Amino acid sequence: MAATRELPLREQAKVDGGQAGPVKFGHGVRDEHFLFDPSFRNLNHGSFGTIPRAIQAKMREYQDFAEARPDPFIRYEYPRLLDESRAAVAELLSVPVDTCVFVPNASVGVNTVLRNLVWDEDARDEILYFSTIYGGCAKTIDSVVEDRRGAVASRCIDLSYPCEDDAVVAAFHAAVDASTHDGKRPRVCLFDVVSSLPGVRFPFEALTAACRERGLLSLVDGAQGIGMVDLAGLAAVDPDFFVSNCHKWLHVPRGCAVLYVPLRNQALIRTTFPTSHGFVPRAGGNRFNPLPPSSKSEFVNNFEFVGSIDSSPYLCVKDSIQWRREILGGEERIREELIAMAREGGRRAAEILGTTVMDNSSRTLTNCAMVNVGLPLALQPEEGGISGDLAGLPCFPKSDLLPVTFWILQKLMDDHNTFVALFVHGGRWWARISAQVYLELDDFEWAARVLKDLCERAAKGEYKNY
Structure with missing residues (x-):
């Protein structure tokens, strides 16, 4: 494979007496770097994000390589480039590389976790969530409850804004108490980094600690997270599962999200959705895997190839981080x-x-x-x-x-x-x-x-x- 071209970066703006420095944010950045219709004002970045021209060029380059030599690229070059992006996002989160994989979006990540968890046959398990949950994730919980036919139930924790962070944590503890009082077993709590509607910073660090204190798994929906909120301390926060869209605030093409699962919980994530060549059945058997042999962990290998889809956005993560550092100042x-x-x-x-x-x-x-x-x-x-x-x-x-x-x-x-x-x-x-x-x-x-x-x-x- 030919070496990839350098990321097409503009010369940094001259500031402070001619010294090179990051660009000034505003309409100049919009006009020079982004792809908007000149008459359109994008005031809703939080829903779908967008990408600069330089990152669009890199994505198309990866797509061109895939079309020029499909087998060599998809089987051999793509895993190497994917590992570079995994390493870049792991560094941004300050977590081990082997705990990070990519999925198309945060909804897929939440689905992957909830549909992999095994619910107890005594039908006492409960999923806790807040009333400000993203609608798609709420329906995911509804679907899991329906699919498991009584094996698991859900419990909504009502929030009314504005309120202090301590009130959010207190509402969680009250819900756990109510669940156990009702003879239920609260197993996992789903909560945000930044909620969608309303768009407010959520005390996910304190909620993660509260889950650990009360014996619940913490599932953090960081759909609005990476690129907007400081997540460099994620390892210290230590959630059980964390997913964050890179295509919103990190200027990565749609759709791309990082799924972080610490080593202790990776055995709980048995399969991707859909299941593909990386799945290893517990019953054993030696089904043929047409992909090259890999020394990576079962968890990482599982997510590396999930059918023939366009995964070029995943490869752009490292390029977007570089672009943000060199053009926007980091x-x-x-x-x-x-x-x-x-x-x-x-x-x-x-x-x-x-x-x-x-x-x-x-x-x-x-x-x-x-x-x-x-x-x-x-x-x-x-x-x-x-x-x-x-x-x-x-x-x-x-x-x-x-x-x-x-x-x-x-x-x-x-x-x-x-x-x-x-x-x-x-x-x-x-x-x-x-x-x-x-x-x-x-x-x-x-x-x-x-x-x-x-x-x-x-x-x-x-x-x-x-």
Whole structure:
């Protein structure tokens, strides 16, 4: 195989009297490095992520190699390149390389763990999760419970934001106590690094410790994690299972997620989904494996080849980390600037809207690159009238929740060429806005003005024509 080309990096910007340094974040980065339609404002990086041109070029290079010499590349070169990316992501997480493999996305990782666990035949096992869980993961739990036909049940831990981290941990302990009081056996708890809706930093470190204290397995959904949150201490946090999308905040092509499983738990992950050549049946047998012999662990070998799919995004992980280091100034700078942008941008947006940012007194909820800004719209409660901060806001019946939401989203896309994640929490509509290296604070202000206009129009009943 021909040697891969160097990553196509631009010359670093000149700053401080001509000295080379990382680029200034903002629209200049967007225009030079990213692939956006010039008229589109990407305020929702948290859902799907995106990649710079340089990483797209590397992905296409790997795809070209695969098409030029399919067998030599897929059987021999691909495993070597994959190991380079595994080593790069392991270094970023400060964990052993043999604990890291790749899967297409965090949902696949969560499914892989929950569907590999063996549930006790006495039907007392429970899966614990929080009410702010990502919807796809909630349905995964529902599916596992249904598939196991009573062998395992689930228990939801209700959260109402804003709240302090200690309250989240206390709610977990209360749920474990309630489970055992009901004669159940809490086996595993699924929780986030940064929750999706609302987009808030979750105290996953403290929850992991609480799981260990109470004898539960910790399954950490870091779909919003690597590239946004400092995860260099993952080994010290020591979750039982951890998955994080690289294609969101690490600027890796879709879909790619790192699945971390410490050595002590790798025997629990018997198979990938779908099962492929790396599976080793306990019953023994010597089924033919057409792939070259490997000295890697059973766990790593299991995930190396999972059928004929395009795994070129996995190979780009090391390139994305290099690009972020050489162009953007590295992980620490990116984290600090994005958190600062989200906090200040959220403050300005809330000021324009006449509302507030979702945060607690210790400001831990906004210790990430997404911010939730209240909209001046309220949802009629089940009983009584609205009060407190919601008093005086236009109020809609629960039956209009989806019509109002989807009308605003449609107008954002059709009339303003943007998208902002909307949700209702605590009786109010909220907008989740993502900070990113290609945005500036005026993007937050522009979004707030657009949302304010749409909220006023919704209050006049325009959504009823949707």
